[in-house]
Amino acid sequence: MLDTVVFINDTAIDFFTTNMILVKVHAEKDTATANRYHAKAYPTSLLVRKNGEEVDRLVGFAPTQEYLQKFVDFSNGIGTLADLTARAETGLDRSLYMEIADKYKYLGKGADAEAWYTRVIESGEPLDSLSGDARLGFADFCLREKDYVKALDEYRKIAAEFTSYHGCEAALMQAITYRKMADTAGAITQFEKFIEQFPESEEVEYAKGQIERLKNPPEKAAE
Amino acid sequence: MRIRLILVLFALVLLIAACSGDKQQPSSLVTSAGAAPYYTNLADALQAARGDQYVVVDFYTDW
Numbered sequence: 001m002l003d004t005v006v007f008i009n010d011t012a013i014d015f016f017t018t019n020m021i022l023v024k025v026h027a028e029k030d031t032a033t034a035n036r037y038h039a040k041a042y043p044t045s046l047l048v049r050k051n052g053e054e055v056d057r058l059v060g061f062a063p064t065q066e067y068l069q070k071f072v073d074f075s076n077g078i079g080t081l082a083d084l085t086a087r088a089e090t091g092l093d094r095s096l097y098m099e100i101a102d103k104y105k106y107l108g109k110g111a112d113a114e115a116w117y118t119r120v121i122e123s124g125e126p127l128d129s130l131s132g133d134a135r136l137g138f139a140d141f142c143l144r145e146k147d148y149v150k151a152l153d154e155y156r157k158i159a160a161e162f163t164s165y166h167g168c169e170a171a172l173m174q175a176i177t178y179r180k181m182a183d184t185a186g187a188i189t190q191f192e193k194f195i196e197q198f199p200e201s202e203e204v205e206y207a208k209g210q211i212e213r214l215k216n217p218p219e220k221a222a223e
Numbered sequence: 224m225r226i227r228l229i230l231v232l233f234a235l236v237l238l239i240a241a242c243s244g245d246k247q248q249p250s251s252l253v254t255s256a257g258a259a260p261y262y263t264n265l266a267d268a269l270q271a272a273r274g275d276q277y278v279v280v281d282f283y284t285d286w
Contacts, residue, residue, distance in 0.1 A: 021268050048279075
């Protein structure tokens with residue numbers, strides 16, 4: 001999506017011609033570079049200095065202006081992990097704690113991520129929205145790090161404790177975790193359970209599609 | 224004779240300069256109309272950065 005939206009935009013073309021240098025790394029082909037920078041979600045865009053040192057990163061898609069501004073800000077020390085951490089020391093701001101936790105998560109620093117997610121939870125109510133976000137954030141970290149057993153355990157607990165958005169998300173993510181574990185039967189059962197529990201969810205069609213794919217994998221359907 | 228020798232030496236210097244120039248040109252730069260120029264190799268991009276110029280690394284996959 002960055003290719004079809006951001007990198008073809010005139011402002012971005014000018015930016016990467018005169019201001020910063022762009023390098024596109026295929027993470028599955030250049031695994032050494034992807035591993036060096038712990039890039040595990042795509043797209044992930046890093047700002048690095050000439051010596052290769054990372055300044056900060058943006059995970060996921062952002063519209064052109066927001067995308068470019070993020071890197072200008074990072075280059076000026078705004079919105080970086082150091083900046084956010086310094087701001088967090090000046091007062092209680094759970095959204096800021098959440099942002100810091102997510103940054104550690106994407107850097108693959110589990111202990112730091114968990115500490116900041118815990119701070120989000122402990123500075124609020126155990127079942128409020130930000131606590132739910134923090135619990136999902138930590139479970140997502142486990143999933144990204146391929147600690148599937150721990151991820152499943154976290155998602156199960158969230159699904160049991162939260163009823164609305166977070167419970168729904170956790171139920172769906174349990175199914176996705178089973179699928180990543182190559183536990184086809186477990187994934188199908190959990191997707192079915194999700195549809196039964198949350199029939200009004202926007203993700204129902206996705207879940208139905210996943211069941212169909214798991215029952216009839218593309219290579220099997222082609223036979 | 225001396226003039227010829229000087230001309231040959233001059234041509235050789237030009238040739239060496241051109242070859243070394245080619246070597247310095249990173250090979251992974253991709254340019255096309257209507258798209259931001261980019262490198263496909265991080266080392267090339269870092270080498271091309273001038274002074275305190277920053278590099279944006281976009282990690283992507285096909286899926």
